[in-house]
Amino acid sequence: MKKHTLSVTVENKPGVLTRVTTVIRRRGYNIESLTVGQTENPSISRITLVVTGDDRIIEQVTKQLYKLVDVIKIIDITDERSVERELVLVKVKADTSVRSEIVQIVDIFRGRIVDIGRSSLIIEATGDSGKIDAIEEALAPFGIIELVRTGKVAMVRGGK
Amino acid sequence: MNMRGAEILLHCLKEEGVDTVFGYPGGAVLPIYDALYASDIRHILARHEQGAVHAAEGYARASGKVGVCFATSGPGATNLVTGIADAYMDSIPLVCFTGQVGTSLIGRDAFQEADICGITLPITKHNYLVEKTEDVPRVVKEAFYIARTNRPGPVVVDLPKDIMEKSIDFEPSEVEVSLRGYRVMKGFNAGQVVSAVEMIKGAERPVIYCGGGVIGANAAPELTELAQKRKIPVTNTLMGIGCFPANDYLYLGMLGMHGTRYANYAIGECDVLVAVGVRFDDRVTGHLEHFAPHAKVIHIDIDAAEIGKNVAVDIPIVGDVKEVLAAINGRLEPVEEFGEWHKTIDRWKEEFPMRYGPSAEGRIMPQHVVEKIYDITGGEAIITTEVGQNQMWSAQYFKGKHPRSFITSGGLGTMGFGFPAAIGAKIACPDKVVIDIAGDGSIQMNIQELGTATQYKLPVIICILNNQFLGMVRQWQGLFYGGRYSFTDIEHQPDFVKLAEAYGAVGIRVKEADQVEAALRQALEVKDRPVIIDFWVDREANVYPMVPPGAALFNMLGGD
Numbered sequence: 001m002k003k004h005t006l007s008v009t010v011e012n013k014p015g016v017l018t019r020v021t022t023v024i025r026r027r028g029y030n031i032e033s034l035t036v037g038q039t040e041n042p043s044i045s046r047i048t049l050v051v052t053g054d055d056r057i058i059e060q061v062t063k064q065l066y067k068l069v070d071v072i073k074i075i076d077i078t079d080e081r082s083v084e085r086e087l088v089l090v091k092v093k094a095d096t097s098v099r100s101e102i103v104q105i106v107d108i109f110r111g112r113i114v115d116i117g118r119s120s121l122i123i124e125a126t127g128d129s130g131k132i133d134a135i136e137e138a139l140a141p142f143g144i145i146e147l148v149r150t151g152k153v154a155m156v157r158g159g160k
Numbered sequence: 161m162n163m164r165g166a167e168i169l170l171h172c173l174k175e176e177g178v179d180t181v182f183g184y185p186g187g188a189v190l191p192i193y194d195a196l197y198a199s200d201i202r203h204i205l206a207r208h209e210q211g212a213v214h215a216a217e218g219y220a221r222a223s224g225k226v227g228v229c230f231a232t233s234g235p236g237a238t239n240l241v242t243g244i245a246d247a248y249m250d251s252i253p254l255v256c257f258t259g260q261v262g263t264s265l266i267g268r269d270a271f272q273e274a275d276i277c278g279i280t281l282p283i284t285k286h287n288y289l290v291e292k293t294e295d296v297p298r299v300v301k302e303a304f305y306i307a308r309t310n311r312p313g314p315v316v317v318d319l320p321k322d323i324m325e326k327s328i329d330f331e332p333s334e335v336e337v338s339l340r341g342y343r344v345m346k347g348f349n350a351g352q353v354v355s356a357v358e359m360i361k362g363a364e365r366p367v368i369y370c371g372g373g374v375i376g377a378n379a380a381p382e383l384t385e386l387a388q389k390r391k392i393p394v395t396n397t398l399m400g401i402g403c404f405p406a407n408d409y410l411y412l413g414m415l416g417m418h419g420t421r422y423a424n425y426a427i428g429e430c431d432v433l434v435a436v437g438v439r440f441d442d443r444v445t446g447h448l449e450h451f452a453p454h455a456k457v458i459h460i461d462i463d464a465a466e467i468g469k470n471v472a473v474d475i476p477i478v479g480d481v482k483e484v485l486a487a488i489n490g491r492l493e494p495v496e497e498f499g500e501w502h503k504t505i506d507r508w509k510e511e512f513p514m515r516y517g518p519s520a521e522g523r524i525m526p527q528h529v530v531e532k533i534y535d536i537t538g539g540e541a542i543i544t545t546e547v548g549q550n551q552m553w554s555a556q557y558f559k560g561k562h563p564r565s566f567i568t569s570g571g572l573g574t575m576g577f578g579f580p581a582a583i584g585a586k587i588a589c590p591d592k593v594v595i596d597i598a599g600d601g602s603i604q605m606n607i608q609e610l611g612t613a614t615q616y617k618l619p620v621i622i623c624i625l626n627n628q629f630l631g632m633v634r635q636w637q638g639l640f641y642g643g644r645y646s647f648t649d650i651e652h653q654p655d656f657v658k659l660a661e662a663y664g665a666v667g668i669r670v671k672e673a674d675q676v677e678a679a680l681r682q683a684l685e686v687k688d689r690p691v692i693i694d695f696w697v698d699r700e701a702n703v704y705p706m707v708p709p710g711a712a713l714f715n716m717l718g719g720d
Contacts, residue, residue, distance in 0.1 A: 011341060019281060026282050056468065063465035069286040069306060072341045 003032060004051050004058045004078045005154055011070040012038055012045040020047060020071070023064050029057060033151030044072065048153050077154055084154040087126045088135065089114075093143035094121045102142060109135045120145055161331060165293040165324040166195035169257070171332060172300035173201060178228050180204065180219065180587060182212040186232020187272060188259030191324035193230075204587060204616060207608040209236050211580040213243025213256065214606065218584025220252050221567045222542055222592075224378065226307050227252070227584065232259040234272030237318075238279065242574055244314045245283040249571025250399060251376055253312035255303045262322040263291065276318050285313030293326045301335040309344045311463040312376055345462055348479030348487070356434075356458045356475050357491045363432035365501045366392045367452075369415065369444075372399030372570065373437020373461055373481055380404065380563040382485035383436060389494045392434065393505055395423040397444055398555055400437070401566040406559035407539075412505070413514070416444040417707045418552040421512035424705075424713040426505055427452050435459045437481045440470035441571070442709075450712030460484050512705075512719060514556055519698040524673045526550070526625040526697040530557035532676045533595060533623065536684070541593040542567060542585050546578040546602030548632035550625045552703040554597040565592075576605025582620045583613055593621070593684065600626040601650060610663035613690040621683045622692045624656060627699045635702045639717070660692040671696045 010016045017036055024031055032050040039046050051061055058076060065071050094102050102121060106113060111125030125135050129152060136147065163171070169192060173181070180202045185193045196203055206212035209231045216227030227247075231240050237258040247254045261270040277287045286306050288299050303315040360366060374383050380403040387394045387410050394404045395412040404411060413420035415427055427433070433455040438444070445451040448471060459466075459473040460481055467476040477484050516527045530553050533541070543558050544567040545551040551568055560566040567585055569577040582596040596603075603624055613620050625631075634648040660667030666686050670679045670693060683691040704718025 015277065018278070022281050060465065060469060063467075067285075067463070067465055069339060069342045 008047040009073040035151040091146040166191040183230030188233035209239030211609040214580035215584035218581030222585035223588035237276040246572040247314040253307040254314040260320040287316040366432040367430040371397035371438035374403040377481040379482035399570040402560040422508035544582040550599040575602040656694040666691040
């Protein structure tokens with residue numbers, strides 16, 4: 001079992017996301033993460049799906065999705081040379097005694113502090129899933145109040 | 161030209177070659193029905209929307225054309241759901257037009273509002289909520305195109321009332337289908353065809369396993385040619401009945417749970433399995449590990465998602481079954497002799513023929529009724545079935561010769577399907593004898609369609625194999641639940657003869673085996689109304705042979 005990242009190009013129409021997720025649910029597969037947004041062509045959206053499964057499962061997911069009229073193209077970019085990014089917002093407990101330590105950590109991960117409260121900070125960071133996991137781990141000892149991750153977006157490198 | 165949305169809709173239907181629709185009016189479809197009033201499209205008024213959609217299915221299954229039905233919003237639309245799911249499972253081309261509340265009311269829980277697009281999402285090939293009157297021509301064109309191409313299936317088009325009322329300037333013109341996410345399958349992998357041909361040539365114990373996909377692709381002649389050219393024994397699924405002539409020496413009958421012993425044994429022993437237009441359904445394969453354990457598998461299907469879904473395949477060929485089979489046939493030389501393999505099969509056929517005993521209760525045996533129907537019609541009738549024992553006995557004992565002449569709810573197993581489907585089939589093929597082989601349970605699920613059949617003077621014959629049980633469930637209770645017949649005894653029944661007469665149909669009751677033939681002959685004489693024949697059959701006759709659910713195909717009960 002392995003995590004697969006599928007880049008699914010779809011018609012930008014109401015209900016298309018429901019169609020995609022319905023197929024996946026109906027066939028009994030689980031979505032690890034899903035992001036969706038408009039592409040450079042406003043009539044097309046891209047869904048980036050992370051699904052766990054062996055090759056047979058991924059093949060079935062792909063074939064079943066292709067049967068949807070609104071699905072234009074699917075690329076499994078797991079083994080492609082690609083750029084993958086996630087964005088995370090973390091609200092972390094930060095009284096004055098630990099703020100400088102947190103700022104250092106944020107710098108190391110090239111994150112940004114985007115909000116300062118009386119006893120908390122909101123930190124923004126982007127990176128591949130591994131880096132986001134690492135930031136989460138590094139900030140955990142201070143006490144994470146709230147955390148939100150976007151899920152993965154990805155793009156194949158080079159001319160493809 | 162200034163036209164209302166509803167008029168544009170009917171215009172577009174005619175452009176698609178639609179001459180008959182099945183439906184039921186209601187508030188949200190008033191504009192459409194108003195336009196129908198002045199239209200020459202034939203509208204068949206069902207007595208329940210489920211009757212309308214199954215009739216549309218029967219029409220599609222018998223004719224190969226797209227079936228069309230109309231229903232109003234809310235309950236009208238939800239009453240279609242079973243038929244839509246049925247068509248989806250059996251890959252039947254259908255376009256269902258549902259009324260919807262006006263666009264300003266959508267999402268406000270208006271009277272008779274239901275989100276039919278949401279409800280039918282997992283059971284349609286595609287669906288549409290039409291948002292502009294201007295979109296009607298494009299949506300209708302796409303709906304029919306999607307329904308009938310590639311692997312066929314049902315499409316729902318939801319039409320808000322105001323969209324149908326609104327008049328726009330409309331000039332009829334050619335509409336081009338342009339769907340970047342949906343391409344019609346063209347061609348196939350020629351290299352795979354060469355490999356398949358080599359595999360077939362090298363086979364010592366080949367078997368063809370074919371299903372509804374062959375009928376859907378109108379590929380019965382090509383399949384028959386392949387079998388006869390290479391002397392390959394043929395077994396079919398329930399959905400595949402009629403894609404190979406049952407009176408041919410090479411025919412093995414149906415396989416699977418209620419298949420013949422020799423078909424299932426042949427699957428167990430074969431070295432090459434040519435699977436055509438099939439999906440390796442659990443009712444066919446039994447325990448997957450023991451299905452065709454010695455065979456290399458060639459799988460030909462239009463739907464790439466079926467390849468490798470349930471079993472690993474050695475040579476997959478995705479493409480139109482008719483084209484692929486023609487290509488294979490073109491590369492194969494005929495063989496003359498029947499080899500050892502046929503002797504083995506002959507021995508099985510001799511040792512384990514399909515047979516049934518006399519009735520323990522001295523009643524008519526249900527299988528006898530089916531055999532008589534076959535004899536008297538010479539196998540030339542269109543048979544529809546309900547679901548359960550009646551369906552399996554029909555599959556086993558009616559030796560269908562032609563594609564589209566055995567119409568049954570295969571995948572979904574919908575009780576109440578057979579009678580409305582028979583109405584649709586009779587309308588599609590008025591010159592053919594159409595007989596619904598029913599159970600006393602199933603027939604009561606859409607019995608109201610007697611109103612439809614009498615109104616349109618349709619001489620459909622309903623043969624009820626009446627054992628006063630929900631027989632198939634009772635059979636399982638007998639075999640697997642210690643004979644505890646929980647709620648399957650339906651001795652409390654209407655008088656089917658009087659019921660028929662109340663509707664203006666003909667009712668006949670038969671209690672003796674020697675009167676079966678006379679009753680059928682009498683029914684065949686009736687030309688202007690439906691006939692119910694209520695056959696009182698053995699109450700506890702079981703369908704055999706039987707592979708218990710989840711068991712290997714060779715572990716059959718009965719028929720030995």
